[in-house]
Amino acid sequence: MSGRRSRSRQSSGTTRMSEDQINDLVIKLQQLLPELRDSHRSDKVSAARVLQDTCNYIRNLHREVDDLSERLSELLANSDTAQAALLRSLLTQ
């Protein structure tokens, strides 16, 4: 019963995760990033580094999607047969 009091100081009413859980999430995030995943550092990469790289990676992904969208739109605008080809390519999967 007395142990609850010391614990309640941490939680403060909202769902606040412990530092360890947050660190786990950061490590999980690090595994997703292509550059940090292949690094052979046995040391922990700093959280700030992981976050910075994540922001850069997301911006890159956005740029790629924008670029792909541009190319797709050009293809679609050029001919209606392209749209038919789209459908057919899916149906033959």
Add this chain to the structure above:
Amino acid sequence: MDSISPLSNQTTTTTSSSSDLSRRKRRKKSPPSPPPSLEKWRSEKQQQIYSTKLVHALRELRISQPSPNPNGRAVREVADRALAVAARGRTLWSRAILSKAVKLKFRKHKRQRIANPALTQPVIATGSLRSKKQTVMRIKAKGLPAVQRKVKVLSRLVPGCRKQTLPVVLEETTDYIAAMEMQIRAMTALLSAVSSPTEHEEEGQTHVLG
């Protein structure tokens, strides 16, 4: 002598059929932890589902102007919306993308998220009120303003995460990144399938996407 293993010993005390049922029932109920959603974005099946949705949506998108410049934006929005639908409403970012699309459609005066209960959960509303108090405590807990700044930037990049707490932002980010990677794979495959359909239409299509 019966060589009964300790496990089977338990089942033989009661009738085997009923205990089998209870075991089967327990198995069917649910695993203790939620299934990893990241694997779903990497599966072939999910990519196919998304590609189908994307193609159907693109078909309905009529490219009106001959100059394709503003249409890249339209294609991007269609692709994002299809991606959000593929997420099945389980993530914040997907709900945010869908609610953005709905707002654009109706074009009324800017509604607050709180006034849109169908698409948002009440947790988000209270979260925004509490976040002011929380930022002070969080800085004290982490002690690194650099991390705070980066999380803020990150939360702006991922849709729907501007006023969320750190663990939520990280969670949404992992799912968002996996989803976007799948989106890129699907769109790339689609592009290559469409841009070279000349002679090998019937035979060689499958190998491009498979």
